[in-house]
Amino acid sequence: MKLGVVRIGLYCLVALALAGALRFTPQLPEPEAKAADVLVEQAGTPTWKLRFDTLGRGESLGSLLRRGGLTDVAATRALQAATSLDQRRIPAGMPVTIKSEAADSTPSEVTLQLAIDRLLHLRRSGDTWQGTEERLPWTTDTIVVGGTIASNLYDAMNTSAKEDLPTGARQQLAWSLADVYEYRVDMSRDLQAGDEFKVVAERSVAPTGAVRIGKVIAATFKLSGSFIDAVRFASESVSGQYFDQNGKSMRAAFLRAPLEFRRISSVFGAREHPILGGWRQHKGTDYAASTGTPVRAIGDGVVVRAGWGNGYGNLLEIRHRNGFVTRYGHLSRYASGIRVGTHVGIGQTVAFVGSTGLATGPHLHFEVIVNGQQRDPRVALKQTGGDPVPDSERAAFQQLRDRLLASIEPPVAGVTKLGLH
Ligand SMILES: [Zn+2]
Known part of the structure; x- marks a missing residue:
């Protein structure tokens, strides 16, 4: 996981504080056009050769196959047999195995790993290639x-x-x-x-x-x-x-947080923070998250405010059945259909994280208001x-x-x- 560091500005009392940016990198290994050849032996004699390769960034499957010993014509025919493959959506880093019957012969089988549990075998018989998918x-x-x-x-x-x-x-x-x-x-x-x-x-x-x-x-x-x-x-x-x-x-009736945990970076986490950690100095809770992160309604309710709120920037307020109002600030935008009077359900995406208003970096400012007073969500939302x-x-x-x-x-x-x- 790659973690950047970004300066985040808080509307509330103190101007700047350091926090981590949210950045999850995909799980695929770093694509590199590097191949390894393995000779498989039976009873001491080399029987076939396996070449383990990985599709490089920006590389076409055709060029990988040619690199692996297929002629232009063979590579084209092999890929024509890959009917279940959407060639525009092949991820860099996809593992490809090329099998040859003898160390120096034309490859007879190409296996593409479409997903962790899906293989596509392209097998040659003479000049004809045929594709078969396998579920592991x-x-x-x-x-x-x-x-x-x-x-x-x-x-x-x-x-x-x-x-x-x-x-x-x-x-x-x-x-x-x-x-x-x-x-x-x-x-x-x-x-x-x-x-x-x-x-x-x-x-x-x-x-x-x-x-x-x-x-x-x-x-x-x-x-x-x-x-x-x-x-x-x-x-x-x-x-x-x-x-x-x-x-x-x-x-x-209420979720404990307006952002899903999977959207929260480990850098931010539960670490003590001089500004973010203290409720007294700060009438709300700040969640560091990247711009565009979905914000969810923490309970069923009705939108009572969806508009500019000075330092809060784009502000959303939801009134819940028990009279609580929840407030979501610095939003980049509202979800479609969200306006005053809209009924929303628990967990529904209502807006997206931003840095509008008095915020120099993206974060969600969240408040729970009970009888007109901001309350600590940890107490107000205790279930x-x-x-x-x-x-x-x-x-x-x-x-x-x-x-x-x-x-x-x-x-x-x-x-x-x-x-x-
Ligand atoms: Zn705040």
């Missing part, structure tokens, strides 16, 4: 990952799963965990050093070694000494929702539980909860396989 089977197991917060969730996940999960999977797991808790915990601001988590999740591994994180099955979070457990429960009447240890839904598991399902839920939580009772450091299925 994934194997799925259940893992538990445990970690302790030092600075933020990304770093904690990176530290505890470094040996066992690739970077992309660690990030995916941090995002999924934050999603489970998004009505209870603002993972970008509420975590303290020493907080602990354990998360049980499905992991799928492809033959290529690629790892994908599936559903979170259960989790436990120790926040400033108190536990919030989450158990995924599905039944006839409940479609795979998360409930806490008391059987209360993790869903509630203790949504709807309970239906009575008829309660016994089943409790049984599942006890089994899952018992299975992660022992201390966990790093990644452990769990024999749940």
